Amino acid sequence: MRITIPHIGNMYIAFRSMFNGVGVEMVVPPPTSKKTLSLGVKYSPEFVCLPFKLTLGNFIEALDMGAEVLIQAGGPGLCRYGYYARDQEKILKDLGYSFEMVTTELFESKIVGVANLAKRLSNNAPFTRIASAMRFGMAKIAAMDDIERTVHQVRARELQKGTATRLYREAVQAIDDAQDGRTLKSVTKDYTGRLRAVPMNTEIEPLIVGIMGEFFIVLDPFSNMDVEIELGKLGVEVRRSAYVSHWLKFSLFLNAFGISEKDRIHQAAQPYLKRDVGGDGWESIGEPILHRGEYDGMVHLAPFTCMPEIIAQNIMPTIKDRLPVLTITCDEQMGRSGMLTRLEAFVDLLWKKRTSRQMERAPEGRVFSVGLK
Template sequence: MKITYPHMGSLSRAMHSLLTGLGLEVVPPPPITQRTINLGVLHSPEFACFPLKINMGNFIESLDAGADTIIMAGGTGPCRFGYYAEVQREILRDLGFDFKMIVLEPPQGQMNLLLDRMKELTANVTWRHVMSELLLTWRKIKAMDSLHARALYIRAREVERGGTTRALDGALARVEAAKSGDEVDGALQRGMAGLNTVDCDHNRVPLRIGLVGEIYMLLEPCANLHLEKTLGEMGVEVERSIHISDWIKEHLVLSSLPLKRKSKIKKAAAPFLNHFVGGHGWESVGETVLYARRGFDGVIHILPFTCTPEIVAQSILPAVSAKHGIPVISFSLDEQSGEAGIITRLEAFLDLLAQRRLSTAGTKTMK
């Protein structure tokens, strides 16, 4: 078995670590390039969402490199993500590839279904070893998320552009290479220390912007045109509403338990949207409300072009903006999106936020 997987932010680092730790031969997908996107677009339905097209490019490049097995997450509800694996399987077979696809569906209260699929990967490994590797990978994911969150804070204040990104890349590589929980903790501490030594202007009071939207578009820099990095280097402090550890905890751990629960995010969304619409549409509305309550200057909503759940959220966000007094801008992205156009819109949005902050400060002074 030569196994591969799709890219999705730092999750690909964690997947490589887990699969290698389970003794599998791994064919990591090449870094996402324009060639990757072109391949995916060429062989995908025109109106399929952008993440499916990028994943298709990942799979084609990995299968060309010798992979014979693909591991892929599944999905439920109105979001088309639940159909990705089936559509991609048929397209790849039509292209002449001979491979096996293992789809890990959300447990939905039945953890045994997920474990049954895991057995296809772990037939020659003891469950004790599997659990050990899963726990180690979980610690790595938590560490990577912590490093990423810290980097978003530091980058907005760095004096030399690029210093934060270099420190973060080195820290993530050390976490990925860790062989034990103690090594993960050590890599995390060293990474945090490295980020904290980046030369910063701590007198700077940057704009604070929350990022909401579809999970893949938020997590994968090549899909969102490196939006977090661009904003940080423009002097903006960014907070992402979704991290990989949050998604795993919600969709793989808590969803395996037969519990009825309603998070604070969904409670915040309730006056505007009170039911599941697929994907992260519900969360996009609720997180925007919470960012407004926390005093953020604005919210950026990122979605793939034609994404139904996020289109629902997009239609509701103007009402949230008006009710809670927080500016919101949406970016609907696909293979046609260009960096120059995005930056032009960003600059205009940031100018609006800066003037709004000055106006608000002046009003408070007059009072």
């Protein structure tokens, strides 16, 4: 049984190691490309959101490579992402492919559901083996996330632009190649050290910009046109609260015990949005309030026609005392240069804001140097 999972950033690395660990072959779709997108757009409904089109494109490419089982997220209480599997199954069947569509229903049965799914797909591998494969896969995600956090800091300060990004790509490759826990640990340590040793400008205090918005778009560099790398090139340190390892830890284990990582964000959002609207809309209201004083601004990413993020976008202007927010709507019509222009303007604005704040606080006659070149 050859299974496949659509791309979200580098998640395939963890999934592949998980499935290989229990003896299931995983077909990794070719990296998401313009071709993937145009395949997806061609067969998708007209005004569906971007993740639908991209994941459909991934499925088509994977089916052409011989995949037999498709895994897609599902279950009630999501936004329309929960409907993806139903429609995509019909689209692909109409195209003449034969396959089985499996939905995770992750939100209903947490870790047990995932383990049961793995057991079914792996022809009844023992649970101990499944558990160790899952633990190793999650360790890979955690390793990638750790390195990414470091990369965000280095990218903003490095003297030779592009070094951190290059090292990050190497690190991802090395993590993908790691076969056991010990190698994984040494790879993580090695690359963290190499990243810290990159020559950096230690005098500047870079702007700090948070990334928030719809989970898929935030985590998938193809959809957001590498917004984090582009911000890094502009000398901005990127922070974000959406990390897959973090999210998995909570949604698989801790939420079952009533611990939610997002309580603080939701509390901040309360005065403006009282209830969960599905997707990440609630978080998009809470984050610019919660992180004021900590960040300089936030970039809000959303796919075109995303329902929860539209709610957030409508409410955002009325929030008093929040960080400046730049909303970028992503779809197949988006152009890189248009996005860059807006990022540059936003970063300029944030620098001005910071400078004027420092001027207000500065004792008379003192001149401040800022990082704007």
